[in-house]
Amino acid sequence: MCTRILWNTNGHAVLAGRTMDWPESTEPVLTVFPRGLERNGGMLGGTTVVxxxxxxxxxxxxxxxxxxxxxxxxxxxxxxxxxxxMLYLDGTDLGPRDPARPGLQIALWIQYLLDCARTVEDALELLGACQLVPVEMRGFRATVHVALEDSSGDSAIIEYVAGRRRVHHDRGHTVMTNEPAYDEQLRLLREQVHTLRGLGHDEPSSEVPLPGNVNAVDRFQRAAYFTALLPEPADDREAVAGILAVTRNASVPFGAPYREGRFRTYNTEYRTVCDLTNRRYFFELATSPGLLWAAIERFDLSPGAPVMTLRPDGIDLVGDVSDRFAPSPAPF
Structure with missing residues (x-):
């Protein structure tokens, strides 16, 4: 499930908000990784999968x-x-395994990119260095696609459909949800805009009949509409508030019905905002009352520094929690 929204035109900070929608807890842990960590892309929770x-x-x-x-x-x-x-995409197809190429289990896909790339361009160049390998986590197939953005406002969306990689690379790709694949989402959005104009809704107003359900297409179109209407903020604080307002609008309430099958109901577990200009990370757990954040500059990231973690489910956590992280064994 999930929704990702990029706001790269507000004049104060490049911001990316997302919702994590899932039928059970993903056991989220805020984690700071230093430089110099040796990684094995074939491991999944201590088990060799490649x-x-x-x-x-x-x-x-x-x-x-x-x-x-x-x-x-x-x-x-x-x-x-x-x-x-990382967002869910049921139609993900990585193709057959080629053992001649280094294998990377898909749950470590974005960690590999964050470990090794500074920009979207850098990250895209890394894609050819390995082959993604499918895995299951807690009985769920990790069929996902990925959104990237950097401090310049550049953006890319990467999917694997019918065994082939598809890359949508343009700073104008600001909204992403789940099914169908991204090119089809864009087509449906154009169709919705055309329909609204045909009904006389050329200007935004409270009378525009926006899609209101929780499926991926409705969330995509609603997020695109409200992101385009965000007013110019006075500062980065107002900019963060603006992107959070849209992610909350695209969130899934508790108990919202989805479709037949395993995902009969699911909800938004948490929301995040990445401030790429100021290197701050905001986190809002749906079952906790406070918005919390941490600044990456507050941590020792030098090689040999400890991995630092924080479980974000404490009801006393609010505001800047950079000093609440504690040393921890690396989870992977």
């Missing part, structure tokens, strides 16, 4: 991320000014 030719690398950049099930990274940014977000 036996033949796993991708190995050493992190070049420190990062501040949200982990998923302690086995991978779902969202976050690095000190170089790159952010990445």
């Amino acid at each position: 036996e033949d030719n796993p991708l190995l690398w050493t992190s070049r950049f420190g990062s501040l991320v949200t982990t998923v099930y302690g086995a991978g990274t779902a969202d976050g940014l690095n000190e170089g000014g790159l952010a990445a977000h």
Whole structure:
């Protein structure tokens, strides 16, 4: 599920907001990784899942991320000014495994990019260095696509459909949800705009009949509409408030019905905002009352520094929580 929204035109900060929508807790942990970590892309929660030719690398950049099930990274940014977000895409097809190419289990996909790339361009160049390998986490297939953005406002959306990689690279790609694939989402958005104009809704107003359900197409169109209407903020604080307003509008209430099958109901578990200009990470858990944030510059990211973590579910957590992180064993 999930929604990602990029606001790269507000004049104060490049901001990316997202919702994490899932039918159970993903056990999110805010985690700071220093530089110089030795990684094995064939491991999943302590288990080897890529036996033949796993991708190995050493992190070049420190990062501040949200982990998923302690086995991978779902969202976050690095000190170089790159952010990445993993969203569900049921139609993901990675194609057959080629053992001649280094294999990277897909739950570590965006951590690899955050470890090694400063910009969207850098990250896209890394895609050919490995082959993504599908995995399951807690019985769920990790069929995902990824959104990237950097401090310049550049943006890319990466999907694997029918075994082939599709890259949509343009700073104008600001909204992303789930099914269908991104090119079809854009077509549906154009169709919706055409329909509204045909009904006489050439100007935005409270009478515009926006899609209001929680499916991916409705959330995409609603997020695109309200993002385009965000007023110019006075400062970066107002800019963060603006992007949060849209992510909350695109959120899924508790108990909202989805469709037949395993995902009968799901809801927004948390929301995040990556401030790529000021290197701050905002986090809002749906079951906690406070918005919290951390500044990556407050952490020691030098090689050999400890991994730092914070579980964001304490009801006393609010505001700047950079000093609430504690040393922890690396989850992967």
